[in-house]
Amino acid sequence: MRINLLTVLYNSSLSDSITLKSLLDTKLDNIELNLIIWNNGPTLLEEKDINDYLIKSKDKGIVTSIYQDIRNLSLSKIYNNFIYKTNYDFFVIFDQDSKIDPSFFENIHGNSQYALICPAIYPQKNKGIHQFPSDYEQKEIITPLGEFTLGDIRTINSGTAISKNLVNTLISINNYVFDEKFAFYHTDHRFFDLIHDTPQSANLKGICIGQMQHDMTCELSLGELSERARLEIAYAKMLLRMFRKQNPKKQIRRNLFYAYKMKKKDNLNFISFLKLIKCVITKQHPRSGMSIEKNIRPTNTNF
Structure with a gap:
């Protein structure tokens, strides 16, 4: 089985990434990673x-390619760039701070008939609380381990294995997998909105198996977040409001008023408020206009 795994780093070295370190301890029998x-x-x-990690991953039998673009590009654009171009049975996304269970790839290999495979997600601070996947409509209702219908759940991007079949279905119906109007926060919410609103994919089966610890932004209070983080969350909430089919709010006047309410509720300064107004007018995240070079090549590889 061929699995392509994409990990995006920001302000982190390879050696400091919990994801990349734990990846080296996973079981890879029958897996071409x-x-x-x-x-x-x-x-x-x-x-x-770079050299240290390339050697370690090669010794593990992992083919590794490193790309570097330090403009802090939209995650949706990065995901789409690689999910469209390469051959695989499953495509897996990881943030830099997820602790991968040793049996993670065994779980994918043993359940390859499913369109999507995800672990139960436990926050790093509250390790005893299973938080995702959850019910699509009522996020406080946690989806138990076992089989589910894709349109009934949502989870985070990190640790989610997406089958090539699901990718092809979404592209054939919607022409994309990840919505590039979204950049950072809620790219996963939008992904599962797309599945939920696409009957051909919503009725496919997935499975929750295994577990994963992940550093969750939701564990932080508003006062603990930086101005930049609060603005990024505001962008995401605004875009979800504008593009969710079941509750379309595309009128600019109403969204401008909602942006003003968000300024006060989310404690945004005036500059951030102006940036949020621009998001309302353009109907996309500010970084959505930045593109990835079509023929971009890795800066370093171990093959």
Whole structure:
């Protein structure tokens, strides 16, 4: 089985990434693993860090490619760039701070008949609380381990294995997999909205198996978040409001008023408020206009 795994780093070295470290301890029997590492900035990786990880991953039998573009590009654009181009049975996305269980790839190999495979997600701070996947409509209702219908759940991007069949279905119906109007927060919410609103994919089966610890932004209070993080969350909430089919709110006047309410509720400063207004007018995240070079090649590989 061929699995392509994409990990996006930001402000992290390879050696500091919980995801990349735990990946080296996983079981890879019957798995041809192609690891794609995208350094999204703000600085380039150090050569020693690169060489050390390429050697370790090669010893593990993992084909590794490292790409570096330190402009902090939209995650949706990065995901789509690799989900469209390469051959695989499953495409897996990981953030840099997920602890991968040793049996993660065994779980995919043993359940390859499913369109989507995801672990039960436990926050790093509250490890005893299973938080995702959850019910699509009522997020406080947690989906138990076992089989589910795709249109009934939502989960986070990190640790989600997407079958080539599901990718092809979404592209054939909607012409994309990840909505590039979204950049960082809620790219996963939008992905599952797309599945929910596409009967051909919503009726497919998935399975929740295994578990994963993940650093969750939702564990932080509003006061603990930086101005930048609060603005990014505001962008995401606004875009979801505008593009969810079951509750379309495309009128600019209403959305501008909602942006003003968000300024007060989310404690945004005036500059952030102006940026949110621009998002309302353009109907996309500010970084959605930045593109990836069509023929971009890895800066480093171990093959």
